[in-house]
Amino acid sequence: MATSPSTGGSQTVDRALEVLQQIVQDDAPVPLDELAGRVGLSRTVTYRLVRSLENAGFVEREPRLGGYTVAATFVSMSIRTANRFNVGRLMRPVMDKIVAFTGETTSFQVRNGMKRVAVEVAQGVHTIRRVIPVGEVLPLCSGESGRVLCSTLSDADLDSLLIEAAGTSHDMAHFREDTISVRETGYFLAVGLRTPDVGAISFAIPGPGPDGLLGALTVSGPAHRWTADAMAAAAPQIRNVLQASNATTTT
Template identity: 35%
Template sequence: MEDGKLTVRAVERALDILLCFTGASELTLTEIASRVQLHKSTVHRLLASLEGKGFIMRDEATDKYRLGYRLWELSANLSKEGDPGIILLPEMERLRDQLGETISLYVQDGLVRVRIQAVQSNHAIRRVAPVGARMPLYVGASSKVLVAFAEQGLLEQLLASADWPTGLDTQTYLQQLSDTRRAGFATSVEEREPGAAAVSAPVLDRGGRLVAALAVSGPANRLTLELMQEQAPTIMEAARRMGTMLR
């Protein structure tokens, strides 16, 4: 039984190492050890195993690690059927062409939101939206949408989380969620990132279940609160159309 626990722990640690690369393309052994909070000797052994299976590659010139080709092989077999990031991409491109700003699609994963698709703005000054980015659920327009239109259990978990910011007033947050449900969209101005603004609407499937949050984001000096409120009906209509495309 004890050996089984050790085996599971090793698997979890190896997966934690792979997850380090969600925010970086290359990392040193020291950087990885710091992120997973393990001794470098332990991380080195796990990296050797991952490298042997092709999940990790090491650049001998820089002594840095990056994801291996085996992950690309696995991703090629991901089912595209029912994937909103694939199905909704043409509609996202249409909305980008219409509004001119970066369009993103977010889903909830535990107590964070994940950007699963993005279409970049054509403006020279724009917000770059990396797919796979993970952000907290308690701040930002898309987060408000994902929590406001989710089942009640998610809000309870979020409020009870140890990561809940001490400076964030609970009643103010609850009022924002109420306003989001009533209006059908949410806005944010420099809530998560200085100089950035966003407006978001829920994508609901044909059964009325929340699938994702559709967001339009850009520099706050261009995407003003007044402009976002003006564009909200267009964004909600785009989200409604997207919902009809999903099962």
């Protein structure tokens, strides 16, 4: 369904971005009629938007299969953007070690404006596990990772962020207190905070970022197994692995 135009923005641009998003999220080319149905626009309007994206080099028609897929210009932009997040690849060895002894999915999250992005994910080894796609984008202030990513903000910046984020997340009742606890312990854990029946523990990874924080390393899994007690018991070992890999967890 088409998104509403942002305040002060352009409805045409908003619609074109929605069309592009629908094309990007599919591995296979998306037929025009299906695309129109997804964004809630007529076939004619959708075609005009696709043509504009095609002219800009963002999408192209796949002649063999039919439908539209991403084009070279968009791929090039994606690669350039991804290169800014090479830190995720550097974190992968330590993430694999954490998965090896916890068995749970481990992700590395970075802040991007008012959003957070999973730039690297080591999936858990259990049949029933928490699945996080690489590139997943969520509100900055949501979940355990959000608490950690906001923990190094000044009180004034945190106030501004909370005002801007008001109404965008369902789990902000104790957000300020939670970020303060991260400053004291270096991590934050909870069960069912953002996603029901999911436990997660997130560690602050200091670095050269604008807030003195490289990102948040989060270990998450089903709450029936990855309980608050299980996470608390695993915290010292996770911290030791991070410190041994020079990924210190002191904020």
